[in-house]
Amino acid sequence: NAGVTQTPKFQVLKTGQSMTLQCAQDMNHNSMYWYRQDPGMGLRLIYYSASEGTTDKGEVPNGYNVSRLNKREFSLRLESAAPSQTSVYFCASSERSRSSYNEQFFGPGTRLTVL
């Protein structure tokens, strides 16, 4: 049981390049999330997917797109990377229930640098 996995762990891009961050979970969770972590700002939600087939914008969606490929996988794409997107990116997942709320489980993170 690997939990939430992310690839790659590190990436350096040049301004204008594109890339996709991959995330997979093996906990059969319905909901998945992408966050970015910047110094002094905590984690901010980029996009989330409440269930397979749905995605919604979070707090900071500009410059990103997502794909919920299936129940296990949720990818984040940077179409034209900018230095402002230099950050650590975390993927998370959680069970989804109408009667209670469950904690999110986080992946190890991807450290992205855009030059």
Place this chain on the structure above:
Amino acid sequence: AQKVTQAQTEISVVEKEDVTLDCVYETRDTTYYLFWYKQPPSGELVFLIRRNSFDEQNEISGRYSWNFQKSTSSFNFTITASQVVDSAVYFCALSFFAGGTSYGKLTFGQGTILTVHP
């Protein structure tokens, strides 16, 4: 709009000292959830505790304890007899229960860096 404030940017203590991490939140929702996560130097986020807005009971788990007070919109975290392994960034977070696609949207505080010296 929701907001979580962790006013303490950094705290430094010596091993065996008790330390309290403050968290103040703002929300208009009547039903919500509060969380604490730990981020050790290795970088991953580790879930510590969840509390819903209807449960103001304080909780103790080993050396950890949490004090939730709706009257002051605070959810503070205390580590008793701190250890070097407690050194980490600690995040307080808030979510709300609104059904549908609003599930699970967490608002995080800025984090408090705790350093425990031997």
